[in-house]
Amino acid sequence: MPIAAALLSVAGLAGVAVVATILAAQRRAWATPIVYGASLILAAVLLMCGLLALLGGSAFQGAVHLPVGLPWIGAYFALDPLSAAFLVIVDFGAVVASFYAIGYGAHEEEPGRVLPFFPAFLAGMNLVVLSADAFGFLVAWEFMSLSSWALVMAHHHDAENRRAGYVYLLMASFGTLMLLLAFGLLAGPDGDYAFSAIRTAHHVPWLAGLVLVLMLLGAGSKAGLVPLHVWLPLAHPAAPSHVSALMSGVMTKVAVYGFIRVVFDLAGEPAWWWAVLVLILGSGSAVLGVLHAVLQRDLKRLLAYSTVENVGIIFIGLGLGLAFKTNDMTGAAALAVAASIFHAFNHSLFKSLLFFGAGNVLTGTGERDIEKLGGLVHRMPETAYLFLGGCLAISALPPLNGFVSEWLILQAILLSPDVPQWALRFLIPASGAMLALAAALAAACFVRAFGITFLSRPRSPAAETAHEVSRWQIRAMYALLIICLIAGVFPGPFLDALSPVSQMLVSGAMPKQPILPHLSIIPISESRSSYSGFLVFFFILMASWAAIRVIHNFASRAVRRAPPWDCGFPDASPVTQYTADSFAQPIRRVFGPIAFRAKVSQTMPPPGDMAPARLTLSLRDLVWEFIYEPLESVVLYAAERLNILQFLTIRSYLSLVFAALVLLLVLVATWA
Amino acid sequence: MERFSLDAAHLLAGGMVLVSFMMLYQNRILGLLNVFAAHAVVLSLSVAWQAYVQSAPHLFVTAAIALILKAIIIPVALHHMVLRLGVHRDIETVGGIGPTMLMGIGLVALSMVVMLPAAAEADPIAREDLALALSVILLGLLMMVTRQNAISQIVGFMSLENGLVLAATGARGMPLVVEISVAFSVLVAFIVIGVFLFRIRERFDTIDTQALDDFREGRE
Numbered sequence: 001m002p003i004a005a006a007l008l009s010v011a012g013l014a015g016v017a018v019v020a021t022i023l024a025a026q027r028r029a030w031a032t033p034i035v036y037g038a039s040l041i042l043a044a045v046l047l048m049c050g051l052l053a054l055l056g057g058s059a060f061q062g063a064v065h066l067p068v069g070l071p072w073i074g075a076y077f078a079l080d081p082l083s084a085a086f087l088v089i090v091d092f093g094a095v096v097a098s099f100y101a102i103g104y105g106a107h108e109e110e111p112g113r114v115l116p117f118f119p120a121f122l123a124g125m126n127l128v129v130l131s132a133d134a135f136g137f138l139v140a141w142e143f144m145s146l147s148s149w150a151l152v153m154a155h156h157h158d159a160e161n162r163r164a165g166y167v168y169l170l171m172a173s174f175g176t177l178m179l180l181l182a183f184g185l186l187a188g189p190d191g192d193y194a195f196s197a198i199r200t201a202h203h204v205p206w207l208a209g210l211v212l213v214l215m216l217l218g219a220g221s222k223a224g225l226v227p228l229h230v231w232l233p234l235a236h237p238a239a240p241s242h243v244s245a246l247m248s249g250v251m252t253k254v255a256v257y258g259f260i261r262v263v264f265d266l267a268g269e270p271a272w273w274w275a276v277l278v279l280i281l282g283s284g285s286a287v288l289g290v291l292h293a294v295l296q297r298d299l300k301r302l303l304a305y306s307t308v309e310n311v312g313i314i315f316i317g318l319g320l321g322l323a324f325k326t327n328d329m330t331g332a333a334a335l336a337v338a339a340s341i342f343h344a345f346n347h348s349l350f351k352s353l354l355f356f357g358a359g360n361v362l363t364g365t366g367e368r369d370i371e372k373l374g375g376l377v378h379r380m381p382e383t384a385y386l387f388l389g390g391c392l393a394i395s396a397l398p399p400l401n402g403f404v405s406e407w408l409i410l411q412a413i414l415l416s417p418d419v420p421q422w423a424l425r426f427l428i429p430a431s432g433a434m435l436a437l438a439a440a441l442a443a444a445c446f447v448r449a450f451g452i453t454f455l456s457r458p459r460s461p462a463a464e465t466a467h468e469v470s471r472w473q474i475r476a477m478y479a480l481l482i483i484c485l486i487a488g489v490f491p492g493p494f495l496d497a498l499s500p501v502s503q504m505l506v507s508g509a510m511p512k513q514p515i516l517p518h519l520s521i522i523p524i525s526e527s528r529s530s531y532s533g534f535l536v537f538f539f540i541l542m543a544s545w546a547a548i549r550v551i552h553n554f555a556s557r558a559v560r561r562a563p564p565w566d567c568g569f570p571d572a573s574p575v576t577q578y579t580a581d582s583f584a585q586p587i588r589r590v591f592g593p594i595a596f597r598a599k600v601s602q603t604m605p606p607p608g609d610m611a612p613a614r615l616t617l618s619l620r621d622l623v624w625e626f627i628y629e630p631l632e633s634v635v636l637y638a639a640e641r642l643n644i645l646q647f648l649t650i651r652s653y654l655s656l657v658f659a660a661l662v663l664l665l666v667l668v669a670t671w672a
Numbered sequence: 673m674e675r676f677s678l679d680a681a682h683l684l685a686g687g688m689v690l691v692s693f694m695m696l697y698q699n700r701i702l703g704l705l706n707v708f709a710a711h712a713v714v715l716s717l718s719v720a721w722q723a724y725v726q727s728a729p730h731l732f733v734t735a736a737i738a739l740i741l742k743a744i745i746i747p748v749a750l751h752h753m754v755l756r757l758g759v760h761r762d763i764e765t766v767g768g769i770g771p772t773m774l775m776g777i778g779l780v781a782l783s784m785v786v787m788l789p790a791a792a793e794a795d796p797i798a799r800e801d802l803a804l805a806l807s808v809i810l811l812g813l814l815m816m817v818t819r820q821n822a823i824s825q826i827v828g829f830m831s832l833e834n835g836l837v838l839a840a841t842g843a844r845g846m847p848l849v850v851e852i853s854v855a856f857s858v859l860v861a862f863i864v865i866g867v868f869l870f871r872i873r874e875r876f877d878t879i880d881t882q883a884l885d886d887f888r889e890g891r892e
Contacts, residue, residue: 655817662782662810669785 002049003062003079006087006130009042009049013123016042017116024112031115032105039119040098043091046126050087053079054497063132063196070135076194078132081500082265085341086129086257092483093250093348094122096476100356101242103472107363113154114240121147121246125254134183134193141179141258145172145222148251151243152235164234171221171231178218179258182211186266195266203268212274215262216281222255224308225315226285227623232308233292237300237368241359244300248307249351253344256314263322264337264505270326272421278319279427283434285312288623290441291595294448294587295619297580298368299358302449303351306394309438310347314340316431317409321506323424324415330508332415335523337505338498339408345494346401346487350393353480357387360473361453364466370580372460373453379466384454386477391446393484396439399537401487404521406439407531411523444587452580459574489533491521596620677725684718685804688838689780692811692831696776697769701823702760705747708827712742715834722801722841731841737855738837742830746862753866754823757873762821772818779810801838808835822872822879826865833858 016038023031052060063078079087101118108114124144131137149172153165185207186198203211221228232252236244263270289308296302317340324333358368360383367373377384393400396407413435416428458464468474487494492513499509513521520532566572592598596619605611648656691711698704716739723731754760783806791799812832816825833854869879876883 651817651820654813658813658817661813662779665782665786668790669782 001062002052002056002060003064003077003130006046006049006079006126007064007066007077009045010123010126010130012042013039013119013126017118017120017123020115020119024115027112032108032111033102035115035119036098036101036105039122040095040102042119043094043098043122046087047091047095049079050084050091053084054081054088054500057500069139073133073135073193075136076132076196077130077136078195079130081504082257082261083129085345085498085501086253087126089253089345089348090122090125090129090250092345093246093352094125096352096480097242097246097250098122099479100245100359100473100476101240103470103476104240104242104356104359104363106470108240110154114151114243117147117150117154118243121151121243124148125246125251128254129257132195134187134195134198137258138176138180138183141222142172142176144251144254145176148235148239148243148247151239151247153238154240154243155238158238160234161238164231164238168231168235171228175218175221175228178214178221182214182218182262185211185214186262195261198266205271208267208269209271209274211267212263212270212277215259215267216277219255219259219262220281220315223252223259223311223315224255224285224289225281225311226288226308227627229285229289229308230623230628233296233301233304236304236307237298241300241355241362244303245352245355245359248304248355249348252307252311253348256311256318256340256344259315260318260337260341260505263318264325270322272323272326272424275319275323275326276423276427278315278322279424279431282312282315282317282319283431283438285309286316286438287312287434287441288595290438290445291587291591294441294445294584295596297371299361299370299373299449299453300355300368302370302445303354303358306354306442306445307347307351309442310343310351310394313406313409313435313438314344314347316435317343317412319431320409320412320416320428323419323421323428324412325506327419327421329415329418330506331510331524332412332418333506334499334502334508334510335408335415336412337502338495338510339405339412339523341498341501342408342491342494343402343405346393346405346484349480349484349487350390350400350402353390353477353484354387354394356473356477356480357383357390360387360469360477361466363469363473365460365462367460367462370449370452373458373463374456374460374574374577375454375458375463376466377454379463380454380468382468382474383477386474386481387454388450389481389484391450393481393488395443395446397443399485399488399533399540401484401491404488404491404531404533406435408521408523409435411529414529415524441587448580448583452578452583456577457574459577489537490519491533492519495521592619595622597622677721680721681718681725682800682804684714684721685801685838687714688718688834689804689807689811692808692815692835693773693776695827695831696772696811696815696818699763699769701754701762701821702751704824704827705750705754708750708831709743709747711831711834712738712747715838716743718838719841734837734841738834741855741859742834746830746859749862749866750823750826753869757869757879759821759823759879772814776811776814779814780807783807783810801841805835805839808832808838811835820880820882822865822869826862830858830862 016035019038020031020035023035061079061081061084063076063080065074065076067074069075098118105111105114121144124140124147127140128137128144131140149165149169152168153161155161156165183193186201186203187193188201188203190197190201192198192201216225217228221231224232232248236248239247263274286309289305289310289312293302293305293309296305317336320336321333321340324330324336360380361373361376362368364376364380364383365373389400393402396402398404410432413428413432416425416432419425419428458466495510495513499512503509511522511525519534520530522528522530569576588596588598599618601616601618603614603616605613688711691707691714694707695704695711698707716735719731719738720735723729723735784803787803787806788799791802809832812828812830812835815828815831819825819828837854873879876887
């Protein structure tokens, strides 16, 4: 039974966390490889369980009821196609991150602050996916949040990290509160919190709508939907890189899982306006996330903002799924949902790969600011090429996997004319345009990230003295890149594996993907559209090979190495190179005035003055300004008003208690 | 016999509510202490009757504790304290006897309305005992809220505790250990409060708690 093995492995991870605490307290040097190695093995077992349950059919799925947790109620766990798919996503990321961490963790200054929480974090994420009752789900969710918070706070001597931890803690507790309310509404007055009972219960339509809103707030804040994303670009970079990869690549997917589980599986039939809400939030996140990403100088923060973009893309897919599901277009709904989950899987791959690359850069140079990097392709060649692979994948270039899932989502968007609601007919192409815009901007963003970091000449001594990192780190990245390539070239089996999931969620499935001809995938029907990653890959290989042959056969063999023409400036300093800011400037020009209220002002010294002229650029984060700052001032105002409650007399306190008691009794009396 | 035991239990529990009302309008301190002693005597009678009816011998211990501790030791000690503080001739300004009594009646009605349906399945003795006990608790709280004199507030607190004991006996009583420890904690609370009363008196020449608040506000 995979479910039993999975639960035992989760218990094992919790045990590893305890052992890690003891080892870390004794400051054993060999604790790092032991803890990460054990996490790797257990995560691999969990991955196997997920794969078996996903591919093996119902024989390997199942549910158990354990007498742990709440007395008399116990805890329910289940492994169905949806949780199996996300178990695979979570544990593939976990296996690779553990492997990477065996090398990366050796550089950790305070391993005691990371080691105990890493397996606990893995256990929390797995438990969220495996739980089949609301109580267990929420406890696991909170466990996941708190252990990841501890990892964010690993380097808490840095004031910025402390602030990140604070914002994260606030947003995480807000999110959990929303989930708590959502499950409370779902369970209704009977209060049966098992998913199986919630699924069969009848849900009042407007209450189910409220559940959707609460899930968007709760799961959306964890996944990083705009405008609830504010903690994400602060917290993800603050954690050690292998944890950043897990938080960005995997934990956001756990949030997506929670959303799918409740909205598609538990909340009953969707109404059409649900899709409107999800589509608007998804497309907004996709565009705003990538716009922020283009402007970032901190490599890890750039990647975190790009996560916001990708979560937006996933939610666009889910919104499409809702739109088609409510109109009984099962084939289209299956396509949208499968594309979303496939994109979640793909994103977990290339985002982990990119965060590992950023981790390598951090290990090799100690720098995260891309304006101080440059020229790393010479000193860290393997990292550079692996990072480039990740950039290609995330920019949705064929034949890699990012293209396949985004293409599938666009295919689903092309089915929108069949939707009867006019609002959706207009909105879906609009979100398609947003998706295309986000994809193009993402490409620009990663050209900039790769170019400034790895190409050109080193911009700082740290970049000049960079060194390549341990084999563990490089091999973990190779594994990810190879899977990215396989998923891009042979996407058919991956989509076939997801068909039980879409069968379960929208009671429809994509057509079975043919092995032949050409290993192409067919989203709806062959006459409509098809894509063969293999043919594209083959063509690219052949074309490159032919080009290389042509150049080598026909070009002159007389190669001469000479200094490049220096435009009359011999020995130019590296600061004269193209910078990250200059690369982002055209995009900032176009979108800055709307999205960031960008203002550029020049100060010219008067003639004769030797002071330098200055160009000052001010960017404002409108989400902070229009949502969080007013909220903060309201909270502060209320706190100030309520402050008098701290200085009442004993009799007034007694009177308050008395009044509250009488009020509650009156409520009870009128209710019954 | 069944009918009679029920009626007697109700009589005694209702007597407690009645004595609570007497406390509510008693504005002389020594009189208040006497009424409180009577409250405790009625409590111990009620508990003893319950012990007899339910044939639960450990409730007799509870009754004995109530009688000795609350009907004798504490009132006598409070009596001495009042005499030593020299406040036995004070007449407390209780804001509006009439409204307070009306509020008290409202509270009793409220607890009936809440408890009778809530405990519908319980056996009749427990059910109506619970309702009356809640009334006693609420009246005790009301007394703590309306009085300013520290000693009256203590008496209000003690009568509230009597209500808790009454509620517990209705449901076949608390375990004896709990009962004894509650009794002792009340005793300890009494001692602590007594010490504080003398300290307050030493400093402020009054035991009117309003003076404490005036002092604190003056400091700000």
